[in-house]
Amino acid sequence: MTTAVLNAASDSEGYHAPGPASFDLPPVFSIGDFGVTKPMLLLVLSVPLIVGFFWAASKNKAVVPGKLQFAGEYVYGFVRNGVARDSIGSHDFMKFVPLLFSLFTFILVNNYFGLIPFLQFPSFSRFSFVLPLAALVWLVFNGVGVAKHGFLGYLKHVTVPGGISGPILVLIIPLEFLSTVLVRPVTLALRLFANLFAGHLLLILFATGAAYLILDSGNPWYIPVGALSFVLGIAVSFLELLVLFLQAYVFTLLTAMYIGGALADEH
Amino acid sequence: MIGYGLAAIGPGVGIGLIFAAYINGVARQPEAQSRLQTIAILGFALAEALAIIGIALAFVL
Numbered sequence: 001m002t003t004a005v006l007n008a009a010s011d012s013e014g015y016h017a018p019g020p021a022s023f024d025l026p027p028v029f030s031i032g033d034f035g036v037t038k039p040m041l042l043l044v045l046s047v048p049l050i051v052g053f054f055w056a057a058s059k060n061k062a063v064v065p066g067k068l069q070f071a072g073e074y075v076y077g078f079v080r081n082g083v084a085r086d087s088i089g090s091h092d093f094m095k096f097v098p099l100l101f102s103l104f105t106f107i108l109v110n111n112y113f114g115l116i117p118f119l120q121f122p123s124f125s126r127f128s129f130v131l132p133l134a135a136l137v138w139l140v141f142n143g144v145g146v147a148k149h150g151f152l153g154y155l156k157h158v159t160v161p162g163g164i165s166g167p168i169l170v171l172i173i174p175l176e177f178l179s180t181v182l183v184r185p186v187t188l189a190l191r192l193f194a195n196l197f198a199g200h201l202l203l204i205l206f207a208t209g210a211a212y213l214i215l216d217s218g219n220p221w222y223i224p225v226g227a228l229s230f231v232l233g234i235a236v237s238f239l240e241l242l243v244l245f246l247q248a249y250v251f252t253l254l255t256a257m258y259i260g261g262a263l264a265d266e267h
Numbered sequence: 268m269i270g271y272g273l274a275a276i277g278p279g280v281g282i283g284l285i286f287a288a289y290i291n292g293v294a295r296q297p298e299a300q301s302r303l304q305t306i307a308i309l310g311f312a313l314a315e316a317l318a319i320i321g322i323a324l325a326f327v328l
Contacts, residue, residue, distance in 0.1 A: 020326065
């Protein structure tokens with residue numbers, strides 16, 4: 001798909017359209033054969049950033065919070081009340097707040113690396129970085145379901161929706177099993193990956209396109225098109241501001257919903 | 268590429284309908300917003316899953 005576009009672009013002009021290859025960054029440094037790339041460093045960098053921020057926010061605890069403490073409490077309250085309590089239920093949501101909170105802040109900070117100058121790479125636009133998160137969520141929501149209902153009970157809980165009986169079950173059971181066990185983790189991982197990948201690709205496309213059309217094309221008629229591309233790049237950046245937050249939110253919310261669904265007494 | 272563009276129409280319409288219904292619901296009953304929001308995001312995620320499967324297939328094929 002993209003190779004055709006690439007060839008067409010490079011044959012007619014000197015412009016190389018960005019593609020999936022733009023995400024294969026060369027290693028920054030290597031330890032033996034193991035190359036450490038920029039997304040890995042960003043992933044590691046995000047942890048001290050998050051820990052540092054919340055450490056600073058909770059260092060001088062006061063009844064009347066300061067600016068920093070308020071910001072920290074706001075994020076925490078958002079995840080606890082807006083995500084965990086609303087979708088798991090007020091009975092046993094507190095157990096899962098640490099997991100959901102870490103997931104949310106971790107994904108959020110790594111997403112916003114895509115818009116910070118010089119860093120400018122959302123780590124989760126590499127699929128292999130998203131997979132462990134989805135696997136963790138899959139283990140957790142199935143684990144709590146099995147712990148609550150027992151293995152067979154959980155299987156029945158997952159595959160048989162309440163209020164359905166008779167021959168339709170032959171159709172429903174495999175479908176529900178497939179959707180819970182297979183489709184859920186796959187879409188969870190793919191959603192985060194594909195949104196960040198597509199968004200970042202769009203940004204690269206508009207930015208490099210504008211630079212090429214304005215500076216390197218040598219044809220004055222291309223300059224207005226390049227300017228349009230530049231403006232669109234800025235517009236997409238603002239869209240990305242929203243999308244990056246929304247993806248972190250959706251990932252956490254769906255995790256909470258899956259856990260809530262596994263814990264629920266009936267469908 | 269064109270195929271993926273066409274495939275994105277369906278989820279696009281679906282997401283539009285979901286949020287239209289959500290806005291209607293909140294306008295009629297603002298106190299139900301937090302409940303409706305969860306349902307709307309879930310529906311949005313399910314509709315979006317189709318578009319995502321599309322983009323994954325576009326890269327695989």
